[in-house]
Amino acid sequence: MLSVSVDSVFVHKMWNDHELSKMVDGGIPFHMVSDAAGNVGKIYGVYNESLGVEMRGRFIIDPDGIIQAMEVLTPPVGRRLAETIRQIKAFQHVRATQGKEATPAGWEPGQLTLTPGPGLVGRVWEVWQPNQER
Template sequence: MSLVNTKIQDFATTAFKGGEFVDVTQDDVLGKWAIFFFYPADFTFVCPTELGDMADHYDELQKLGVEVFSVSTDTHFVHKAWHDASDTIGKIQYYMLGDASGTITNNFQVMREGQGLADRGTFLVDPDGIIQFTETTAEGIGRNAAELMRKVKAAQYVRNHPGEVCPAKWEEAEGETLKPGIDLVGKI
């Protein structure tokens, strides 16, 4: 079942952010755009490349009013140890949610059956807590934060411009959208 257009479920956890442990719940997500970025485990191989790529785009995401929550089934203690041990992970300024119970991973339906690890799942949540975008990739396929940025901007555009939609390869700078209606039927 697709989670698109569904509200995020309740959760409570501890995260590592900014050198501190902080409590985070679903209420901390409401009122802003949020990316939930699930990955299998700390101290692995593809994961640090993805998390580092996201860190490189974090300032731009913040300017768009987007908060990032990376999630694995590791604890917040392991996130801190990885942050301290890796130059790539050390540059992360966003939340690193611990999910040892698997509650959040199961809520977003990306738990690998019988493994206790998350799939590579990405979810864009709007300020109302509604999931607007989801993507899940196989173990060996890393994600691209630049492409995710494009999708965030498109989702924000559509929310702010009712009645308009963003076509394939839409870029904010070009700004050409579509207004669905009978006049467009069969003309695209």
């Protein structure tokens, strides 16, 4: 886990020490990156030039360094961590099966996966229905 904003490392320290450590025991365990000029945000497409800040961009990167998922929100709406964790678990499952299995919408660990192939074409409805998404 890496977090990035345009704040300096000094402000990161103050935020951690005076607020975040009161929400998380022991303070923030990961690196809080300072991207003062927005250079990292620019290559990830989340830096807003006119505001001088970064949008709520979230990238899931696999062990090969490949970006598997991205989500970008404007500032007023917060994220849902549970959905990010669900996606990471789903990508980890797909990776563990070397891509032989795929996870349907809303998939949670332990639920049915799909094995793409000619036999499944037009027959997904037999094994998966929208009400299985929770």
